[in-house]
Amino acid sequence: MTSSIMAVSVQIKVNSNLYLRDPQETKLGKKIIQQGIQLIDEIGIENFTFRKLADKMSSTEASIYRYFENKHALLVYLVSWYWEWVRFRIDFNAMNVDDPRRRLKITIKTIIDTIRLATPAEYIDRDLLHNIVVKEGMKAYHINQVDKENEMGYFTPYKALGQKIANIILAINPDFPYPKTLASNLLEMANNQMYFAEHLPKLTDLKMKGGDMSELDEMLNFFVFKLID
């Protein structure tokens, strides 16, 4: 019954305030996530509606509303899931790596998704979700209800990831005066510069040659280590 290769089952947990019914637990829920990712990537979050998703899925609006209160909750769910997964991958990729400088290098590679790792949930398309986070991620918390949602823990995954990176920075240089700022800026900058390279190239020195992230990797390393040292 069991193969010789151990099946490592990872479940990314998302704050239960974000959904009405846990989408990871049911077939329909997974379909909402899977096709939701596809549709948001395709038409953007502002054009995305539950009706369109229902049509695409051959399901109904009402069914989707039983999982998520509205499309904003779905977006925050996806973004949360993504950042939790990044955090897991950093641990995974930097396992047994003691040198904090090497840990940080691995962290950067992980943030920009250079070290590929299949999603622990087959129905979640890694690349599409990454696109969504780059393009729509900040809309999760640039909203009027930010304080209320922050209290409800909507942004803990992102904050936890920031804290993890800040700790690595401090391990490299305990006297660095702005670890949290550098950490959050690293995350924001990675996404922004990627977005600029594709859409507003005047705003970046990056040249995006089809999915090749090596230049971005180099640039982020330059910025981060120049600052820390």
Add this chain to the structure above:
Amino acid sequence: MTSSIMAVSVQIKVNSNLYLRDPQETKLGKKIIQQGIQLIDEIGIENFTFRKLADKMSSTEASIYRYFENKHALLVYLVSWYWEWVRFRIDFNAMNVDDPRRRLKITIKTIIDTIRLATPAEYIDRDLLHNIVVKEGMKAYHINQVDKENEMGYFTPYKALGQKIANIILAINPDFPYPKTLASNLLEMANNQMYFAEHLPKLTDLKMKGGDMSELDEMLNFFVFKLID
């Protein structure tokens, strides 16, 4: 008729693709801008509608639609106006300053709006517009139609400002490898860290004590000059 103090009249010009009728030319147009800023600041761009604005103004939806195609165009208009104004203020504040290092310091102060200067348009509330740019600014270009709107020149003010800063950076250190990236990151970081300090303090080392920007100023200077030198 003329006072002894010269009235310096500055007109911030905005790409005419952004409006149907120039709001700066008419009474109603100015009212749309003025009250639009107030309302967007108050309820956020997602809750903002032209109907609500019309009610607030005691005007009608149809009238507002004669000035702007939709609320997105209004947002881009406001953001464009803001960045053009920042650019003007940098020139104004750094007039006759030759040392590029001092120019950059003045630029940073200008970006975070530390050197106060009354708006050249009395009906535009400097602080409210700044709030809007910090909170909603990135939504101007994180949209599906980004490439089309970029072609139509919607983002030239922001790109021009980035270019101006990049040039100052190069004047300080002609060998700096990422001037455009550092420039755009400076702009994004200033706004982000300000936003984090207020709403997601775990993501920043900044402590915002009521409108005091000195800490942010110090931080940005640290980052920028550490990188350039």
Add this chain to the structure above:
DNA sequence: AAGAAATGATAGTTTTACTATAATAAATGG
């Protein structure tokens, strides 16, 4: 196989995002 729970089908409400048209008010140019 019965009962509970989830999903689907259908329909309805309010709000948003517009467009159209006629009436009134304001500006302007001769």
Add this chain to the structure above:
DNA sequence: CCATTTATTATAGTAAAACTATCATTTCTT
């Protein structure tokens, strides 16, 4: 300063978005 163009308002209407409600039908549990 009157006539005409132009801007604004009032009113109304449409299609889609953002939900909520109800009941029938599957599917899942035990």
